[in-house]
Amino acid sequence: MAAPSFVMGAVAYDPKVVTIWDGFRTWLRDQGFDFDFVLYSNYERQVEELVAGRIQAAWNSPLAWVRAARLAPRAGTRVEALTMRDTDLDLTSVVVVRADSPVTEPAGLRGRVVATGAVDSPQATLIPLAHLAAQGLRAGTDFTLRRFDVGVGLHGDHIGGERDAAVALARDEVDAACMIDANHLLFARDGTLAPGSTRIIAQTAPYDHCNMTVVASPSVLVARFGELLLAMDYADPAVRPLLDLEGLTRWCPGRASGYGALTAAVDQLGFYDGAGVITAADYRP
Amino acid sequence: MARALADLSPGARVEVVGGDAHLGVHLRAWARAQGHTAEATTVVKGRAGDDRWRGAVRAGRPGPDGAVEHPPADWGLAGRGALIEAGGPALVRADLDDRAELWCDAAPQLYAQAAASQWDPATAVAWDEPFALPGEVEGAVVQVMTYLIENEQAALVVPAGFVARIHPHFREVVQLLAVQAADEARHVEVFTRRALLCGGQLGTSGAGGRASLQTLLDTHDFSEATLLLSVLGEGTFLNLLAFLERHAPDPVTRRVSRLALQDESRHVAFGMGHLQHHLAADPDLRGRLGAAIERRHDALAGTAGLSEVTFDALVVLAAGRWSPAAIAEGWDRVQQLQVEMDEGRRRRLVRLGFAPAEAARLAALHTTNFM
Numbered sequence: 107m108a109a110p111s112f113v114m115g116a117v118a119y120d121p122k123v124v125t126i127w128d129g130f131r132t133w134l135r136d137q138g139f140d141f142d143f144v145l146y147s148n149y150e151r152q153v154e155e156l157v158a159g160r161i162q163a164a165w166n167s168p169l170a171w172v173r174a175a176r177l178a179p180r181a182g183t184r185v186e187a188l189t190m191r192d193t194d195l196d197l198t199s200v201v202v203v204r205a206d207s208p209v210t211e212p213a214g215l216r217g218r219v220v221a222t223g224a225v226d227s228p229q230a231t232l233i234p235l236a237h238l239a240a241q242g243l244r245a246g247t248d249f250t251l252r253r254f255d256v257g258v259g260l261h262g263d264h265i266g267g268e269r270d271a272a273v274a275l276a277r278d279e280v281d282a283a284c285m286i287d288a289n290h291l292l293f294a295r296d297g298t299l300a301p302g303s304t305r306i307i308a309q310t311a312p313y314d315h316c317n318m319t320v321v322a323s324p325s326v327l328v329a330r331f332g333e334l335l336l337a338m339d340y341a342d343p344a345v346r347p348l349l350d351l352e353g354l355t356r357w358c359p360g361r362a363s364g365y366g367a368l369t370a371a372v373d374q375l376g377f378y379d380g381a382g383v384i385t386a387a388d389y390r391p
Numbered sequence: 392m393a394r395a396l397a398d399l400s401p402g403a404r405v406e407v408v409g410g411d412a413h414l415g416v417h418l419r420a421w422a423r424a425q426g427h428t429a430e431a432t433t434v435v436k437g438r439a440g441d442d443r444w445r446g447a448v449r450a451g452r453p454g455p456d457g458a459v460e461h462p463p464a465d466w467g468l469a470g471r472g473a474l475i476e477a478g479g480p481a482l483v484r485a486d487l488d489d490r491a492e493l494w495c496d497a498a499p500q501l502y503a504q505a506a507a508s509q510w511d512p513a514t515a516v517a518w519d520e521p522f523a524l525p526g527e528v529e530g531a532v533v534q535v536m537t538y539l540i541e542n543e544q545a546a547l548v549v550p551a552g553f554v555a556r557i558h559p560h561f562r563e564v565v566q567l568l569a570v571q572a573a574d575e576a577r578h579v580e581v582f583t584r585r586a587l588l589c590g591g592q593l594g595t596s597g598a599g600g601r602a603s604l605q606t607l608l609d610t611h612d613f614s615e616a617t618l619l620l621s622v623l624g625e626g627t628f629l630n631l632l633a634f635l636e637r638h639a640p641d642p643v644t645r646r647v648s649r650l651a652l653q654d655e656s657r658h659v660a661f662g663m664g665h666l667q668h669h670l671a672a673d674p675d676l677r678g679r680l681g682a683a684i685e686r687r688h689d690a691l692a693g694t695a696g697l698s699e700v701t702f703d704a705l706v707v708l709a710a711g712r713w714s715p716a717a718i719a720e721g722w723d724r725v726q727q728l729q730v731e732m733d734e735g736r737r738r739r740l741v742r743l744g745f746a747p748a749e750a751a752r753l754a755a756l757h758t759t760n761f762m
Contacts, residue, residue: 192437193423200416288420290413306413340426341442343478355426355439 111140112327114163114318115152118145119263122351129348137334148259148391149173149226150384156319157181163188163331166319167261168228168368169377174319175362176382187317187360188332193353195364196312198287199234202304204275209282212241212308218281219250221271225389226377227262228368229315230271234284236371237310252280259391265289272298282307314364318357332359392421392434401438408432446477455499455563460490462560471560487613488558491672495664498563501657505570508657510650512580518588522641527713529589532644534704535635536586537594538697540579542628542762543651545604546658547575549620553613567661574654581647588643597698599691603760606687614669614676615683621662622739623684623754624762625655630732631761638709638724659739666743677744681753688756696759732761 149170223230245251257264422429426439453472464481632652639645710721740750
């Protein structure tokens, strides 16, 4: 068969990814856009493929965006955030203790055990650890880190590690747990953390999450892809179930201004070097 | 929050006040997921909630006269009269979606009667009432019960199959057929229990009888199946069950026949009501119904129909005792039964608009297996 004009990469963090992008592919083709997608088992390979030009877009985690932005110059190019979900804008992470804990502020975590999600989770590991470090609390030195490495390579898309950290907190196995704000609400609703059983002792500044990364170019196809995503209407019954599955009510124009905290965390924790090489010692995607 | 935002326009602002220490964190996360924005404890309504219900339609009106003629497949399982969000799955298996081909004006009343008449097999029959029948007569009752069980199974399976195919928009018909299947389940229960009451085992099941019943299971068209099963088959069974009640040699047989007869009369009433409705909308249906009777007759031409064993059992049951004179009388009674069965079928076919001569011809083509 002839090669399709536009290929996007997505990471298979959940079986629903197939349903989502199969559905979007049908919709995009119905709009006359020759679109296909490929699935990757982890973000690292997806980013490498984007920068090498083998795919035209990558539905990237924030950490994948940071790496793509560092790898691209070595390939003589740069990347742009074409679009993002409305739910990718201005998220925060929280550090949570049990309601009966004597800890009332981050300083109280000195000498205690803090749980995080997987090694490569921006929201449940990298950003909160950098937030604590900025207040003089370093993992391994000032407190014991207990990491829950579930779904490594998926950059925290798999909620498993974050949930396990919350469960450990509820069971009094750790003194604090880090999670994204939406999951503190989710865990209260689903009983992982009974309502009223925890207190938030720290909240990060807002940051951005996933984006549709493309290599910067005057490509008409890239521009058209962006236009079509932005044109998806929540009122359209054909596309709304897909938007619900993917967790957005609309696509928004992409921006690169919300990745400062993660970029700083990546540097501080030595996750990637300045050229985008993986330097995290115990990271095996 | 949903209630506060419901009647507001996108862009409207709602100030949220609460005592929970995490209100700000949760409000922000909740608003983001819902397509709103949160500024501290002020929520600015987004469009997504309103967009979801744009294009939503009411699935008819809830009353029996509120059904539409052709409900769309993607109304699916939704209750009639509900406000339906667009984009749901199509209920592909519900291929029976034409009101003219499904409806029966009496369905609501028949369902209400059926729901109020769900007797308990354990308590509606005096199972402990003592009686003793001659061995031959008891054996005849057992054989008749064995025959009834498989016929009632067919009368259960056929409507059950249609229940899954009828669009839920026509809930009264779905409900009625569901309770019809429940009626037959009770009949299977009490006929089985009577057959085993005196400690024996069940009788025989003839291949011809099962072949006859199989043609009912294989009838795909709803109106044809309703004619063959409910009007002709169960109509014939009204005569049979009345016969069994009248000539029952023991009180338990009398009682179970009476209970089943009450239920079967509702089934026949639905069949007649449905076919009258469909024929009014499509008079050509009459020709197709006649052809269905002929096809079934041809399909069963090589089979034995009612087994001799069951026929003889009816005679002995009607005889009440094992003597030549009693058996002669029993035989006469069974002959008269068959005449009455045929008359009943003819009458019902005439009520469905068949000319008397045609009704007589078609009535005579009905399976000798009664159902």
